Amino acid sequence: MNLLHEIAFNSMRFPQRVAATNTTESMTYRQLWSASDLLATRLDELLGTQDLTPIVVYGHKSPMMLVCFLACAKSGRAYVPTDVSVPDQRVLNIIDQVGPRIVLSTVAWEGGKAALVSQAPAPHLVGRDELDTLLDLALRGGQVPTYPVQRQVSGDDLFYLIFTSGSTGEPKGVMVTADCVDAFYPWALSLATAQSQQTSPFTFLNQAPFSFDLSVYELTMSLASGGTLFCLTADHLAHMRQLFDALARSSVDVWVSTPSFATMCLADRSFDATLLPRLRTFIFCGESLPNQTAAKLLVRFPAARVVNSYGPTESTVAVSAVEITAEMAAATQPLPVGYPRPGTRIDILERGASTSTAVSSTGLVGEVLITGDTVAKGYWGRDDLTAEVFSAAGIDVRKAPEVADGAMCHDTERSGLIPALAAATASVRSYRTGDRGWFDESGMLHYLGRIDSQVKMDGYRIELCEIQSQLERLSYVRAACVVPVMRNGIVSRLAAAIELDGDIALLGDTELAAKLHVKEDLRLVLPHYMVPRTIAFIDEMPMTPNGKADCKRLSARFK
Ligand code: AMP
Numbered sequence: 001m002n003l004l005h006e007i008a009f010n011s012m013r014f015p016q017r018v019a020a021t022n023t024t025e026s027m028t029y030r031q032l033w034s035a036s037d038l039l040a041t042r043l044d045e046l047l048g049t050q051d052l053t054p055i056v057v058y059g060h061k062s063p064m065m066l067v068c069f070l071a072c073a074k075s076g077r078a079y080v081p082t083d084v085s086v087p088d089q090r091v092l093n094i095i096d097q098v099g100p101r102i103v104l105s106t107v108a109w110e111g112g113k114a115a116l117v118s119q120a121p122a123p124h125l126v127g128r129d130e131l132d133t134l135l136d137l138a139l140r141g142g143q144v145p146t147y148p149v150q151r152q153v154s155g156d157d158l159f160y161l162i163f164t165s166g167s168t169g170e171p172k173g174v175m176v177t178a179d180c181v182d183a184f185y186p187w188a189l190s191l192a193t194a195q196s197q198q199t200s201p202f203t204f205l206n207q208a209p210f211s212f213d214l215s216v217y218e219l220t221m222s223l224a225s226g227g228t229l230f231c232l233t234a235d236h237l238a239h240m241r242q243l244f245d246a247l248a249r250s251s252v253d254v255w256v257s258t259p260s261f262a263t264m265c266l267a268d269r270s271f272d273a274t275l276l277p278r279l280r281t282f283i284f285c286g287e288s289l290p291n292q293t294a295a296k297l298l299v300r301f302p303a304a305r306v307v308n309s310y311g312p313t314e315s316t317v318a319v320s321a322v323e324i325t326a327e328m329a330a331a332t333q334p335l336p337v338g339y340p341r342p343g344t345r346i347d348i349l350e351r352g353a354s355t356s357t358a359v360s361s362t363g364l365v366g367e368v369l370i371t372g373d374t375v376a377k378g379y380w381g382r383d384d385l386t387a388e389v390f391s392a393a394g395i396d397v398r399k400a401p402e403v404a405d406g407a408m409c410h411d412t413e414r415s416g417l418i419p420a421l422a423a424a425t426a427s428v429r430s431y432r433t434g435d436r437g438w439f440d441e442s443g444m445l446h447y448l449g450r451i452d453s454q455v456k457m458d459g460y461r462i463e464l465c466e467i468q469s470q471l472e473r474l475s476y477v478r479a480a481c482v483v484p485v486m487r488n489g490i491v492s493r494l495a496a497a498i499e500l501d502g503d504i505a506l507l508g509d510t511e512l513a514a515k516l517h518v519k520e521d522l523r524l525v526l527p528h529y530m531v532p533r534t535i536a537f538i539d540e541m542p543m544t545p546n547g548k549a550d551c552k553r554l555s556a557r558f559k
Pocket residue numbers: 164213214284285286287288289308309310311312313314337433435447449450456460461
């Protein structure tokens with residue numbers, strides 16, 4: 001079985017079951033399947049069957065987005081999810097990089113429509129009206145011709161391209177294959193369903209926008225198991241009242257979010273098992289899980305398990321996980337990020353080591369190297385960046401169990417430790433994560449931060465160099481440096497020091513107006529979370545002896 005087969009099967013077994021809802025729109029499995037068949041057919045009409053260029057899907061969390069994703073996958077094309085929260089210029093940059101012949105927009109998108117026309121060649125925009133017509137056909141329940149299974153993405157074909165922050169100043173597209181997704185979701189489901197006696201299908205909470213790979217967790221788990229995806233939209237998230245009303249109606253069994261989101265919910269005393277009586281599993285990924293958050297969740301949701309998982313987009317969502325017990329939450333700080341999943345081998349690279357000299361010795365601190373069947377193909381159109389961090393030959397995980405000291409995985413079914421390599425498949429790549437970590441004696445991975453200037457804030461992955469590079473593209477900026485401001489061990493905000501090229505009066509009447517001007521300019525090209533909250537104009541950028549902006553000195557200024 002692969003993911004698409006599972007969804008096909010579920011649409012036959014449970015045609016009337018709700019596959020996805022965002023409280024204003026819902027869709028059953030049958031509707032999802034029929035509408036995506038119709039859209040896949042439409043894509044072939046527009047493109048022919050030979051053109052398999054990825055398709056950009058623009059919108060927000062609605063069942064229609066899933067129709068688009070499925071239609072792409074069914075017709076042999078990768079989808080590129082982009083969210084409405086991303087500024088148009090950044091979406092257009094992504095479109096420019098991918099060069100799609102078609103953009104599917106599930107929302108009215110005036111800015112995009114106008115901008116796409118000026119692209120050469122201009123992609124065809126299939127808008128919400130046209131998608132609604134297809135959906136109407138599917139909803140009316142008429143006979144929808146079945147789309148041929150042979151066209152589906154499979155094996156090493158790209159399943160999706162997710163763009164993450166890029167240190168070169170442009171977002172970079174991670175190429176995740178069908179094999180990666182098919183290797184990932186059964187393990188993810190085993191995390192969600194371990195120890196559960198429940199026989200009815202689960203409802204999975206979706207917090208992250210579909211343009212973040214965290215959402216692939218619940219999206220694949222839910223559709224593969226015939227469950228319901230409960231999407232929290234930007235409207236729900238804008239006000240605590242709306243959010244808690246939506247949660248109260250959600251009946252979620254499995255919660256997937258960034259730790260930051262759960263921490264925010266915990267600030268409200270009503271966030272407990274009375275609000276979410278069916279909740280049995282919290283799955284976290286994407287940033288450090290604070291001990292206090294885990295401890296509070298275990299008290300307020302006594303029947304729920306808390307799972308901390310770890311992984312970058314480049315290795316398909318998550319590659320290690322562990323259940324956090326109350327004892328761990330009290331005694332181990334920071335919390336561990338778990339045992340490698342079957343099919344993944346994790347090694348630690350000492351400073352200066354190459355991927356071929358990676359080891360997994362207990363206690364050794366170094367860069368985390370991930371090898372296995374969920375490691376992506378590389379970065380779209382960026383062979384240079386791909387070569388820096390991905391290697392095709394890597395370590396052959398099928399041959400190396402005897403050196404896999406620390407690379408153990410937790411087999412939830414057998415509830416014991418088994419060699420991480422046993423289930424590895426033939427197509428194996430390695431990825432140097434830039435994360436620092438070490439293995440303890442039980443074979444569990446611990447995360448110790450980054451070796452570079454990438455940071456996580458509220459679960460968002462941010463390359464500080466990307467912000468710096470966008471600042472330095474502004475005509476009035478001579479030099480810029482962006483630093484994270486830490487509080488209680490986590491990034492609480494970003495601060496930018498800027499040396500202007502000219503008089504500050506050109507930007508505004510007051511210093512405050514000038515700072516707002518800079519932020520406005522950044523908002524046009526960067527998502528909101530990448531726009532530094534603090535801006536300081538400085539006379540001269542302090543430099544290190546080797547001629548780089550001295551970020552350490554600047555950090556002290558923003559304490
Ligand atoms: P993303 O590609 O957005 O999922 O970000 C991946 C990065 O997030 C990783 O390389 C880590 O730096 C960080 N990360 C992911 N999971 C965890 C975790 N459980 N604890 C700490 N950091 C994490």
